[in-house]
Amino acid sequence: MRHHTGDSESRKRSPWGVLALVMLSGIALMKNGVDVALGPPQPAHAATLNGRFQGETFLPVPLEPLPYAPAARVRIPSLKVDAPVMDVGLDQDGWVGAPPPEEPNLAGWYQNGISPGQRGTAVIVGHVDNQTGPAVFYGLGALQRGQQIEVSRSDGRVAVFEIYGIEVFSKNDFPGARVYGDTGQPELRVITCGGGYSQTDGYDGNVVVFARMVRTVTSSP
Numbered sequence: 001m002r003h004h005t006g007d008s009e010s011r012k013r014s015p016w017g018v019l020a021l022v023m024l025s026g027i028a029l030m031k032n033g034v035d036v037a038l039g040p041p042q043p044a045h046a047a048t049l050n051g052r053f054q055g056e057t058f059l060p061v062p063l064e065p066l067p068y069a070p071a072a073r074v075r076i077p078s079l080k081v082d083a084p085v086m087d088v089g090l091d092q093d094g095w096v097g098a099p100p101p102e103e104p105n106l107a108g109w110y111q112n113g114i115s116p117g118q119r120g121t122a123v124i125v126g127h128v129d130n131q132t133g134p135a136v137f138y139g140l141g142a143l144q145r146g147q148q149i150e151v152s153r154s155d156g157r158v159a160v161f162e163i164y165g166i167e168v169f170s171k172n173d174f175p176g177a178r179v180y181g182d183t184g185q186p187e188l189r190v191i192t193c194g195g196g197y198s199q200t201d202g203y204d205g206n207v208v209v210f211a212r213m214v215r216t217v218t219s220s221p
Contacts, residue, residue: 040128041142042194043166043207063213065186066117069155071109074124074190078147079139085124085151087111101127104135113180116151117159117213121180121187124151128192128203137192141166141207149188149211158219161188161211168194168205179208186213 071085088097088108099106107126114120127135149161169175179189188211195205 039197040134040138040140040192040194040207043141043143043168062185063215065119066115066153066157066159066216067155068115068118069153069157070111071116071122071124071151072154073152074107075150075152076143076147076190077150078143081136081139083107083126083136085109088125096123096125098125098127101130101135104130104132107136116153116161116188117157117186117216119184119186120182121189122151123180123189123191125191128194128207137190137207140190140192140209141168141194143209148214149190149209151188152219156219158217159186159188159213160215160217162214163209163211165210166207167210168207170195170205171203174206179210183212187211188213 070087073083074085075082083105085107086099086109088099088110089112091097096110097108099108104127107124109116110123110125114122116122116124126137128138128140129135143163143166145163145165147163149163151159151161153159169179179191188209190209190211192207193203193205194207195203197203
């Protein structure tokens with residue numbers, strides 16, 4: 001796992017820049033997957049944003065954003081996901097890096113963007129499967145509005161996010177501005193592969209979970 005050492009504040013709060021351009025060009029998050037039984041669950045229509053950029057459940061008073069701190073662990077209680085988080089960046093081809101595929105219970109936080117709990121949109125990625133079977137975000141498409149995601153940070157705080165939408169987008173028409181745009185609140189996107197699958201091209205889409213911070217807690221020692 002890579003660690004942050006002496007990053008400038010401007011880098012810590014950097015906008016999406018290159019990443020947004022890469023995603024708007026239709027480049028997807030993960031390049032390949034493996035065929036697992038009937039495949040991972042896909043988002044139900046009731047869980048989508050129905051074409052709206054914002055969710056339906058705004059907080060009456062926005063929470064105070066947290067300062068910068070790297071992500072350390074992600075928990076999704078409804079899926080029984082409890083996984084460490086490593087830093088990822090962009091690879092030499094301009095793709096968002098993913099955790100090593102041989103580590104099924106490992107997620108990645110895009111370290112050149114927003115940290116979970118800061119104002120803006122933090123991004124956590126993970127594989128849907130690997131050569132041996134389901135991986136950390138295999139069940140992502142089964143999530144529902146109102147369920148929660150907890151992200152533990154390196155400063156001992158836990159940012160708790162409530163899901164307000166789950167959608168699957170084609171890799172050839174990925175709406176980067178919609179997914180990564182700053183809504184003015186601390187938000188989170190959790191992304192994995194999804195959609196159709198072929199042996200030659202892998203998955204043809206990405207499942208994206210949209211969530212907004214609803215509270216923060218201090219993690220137990």
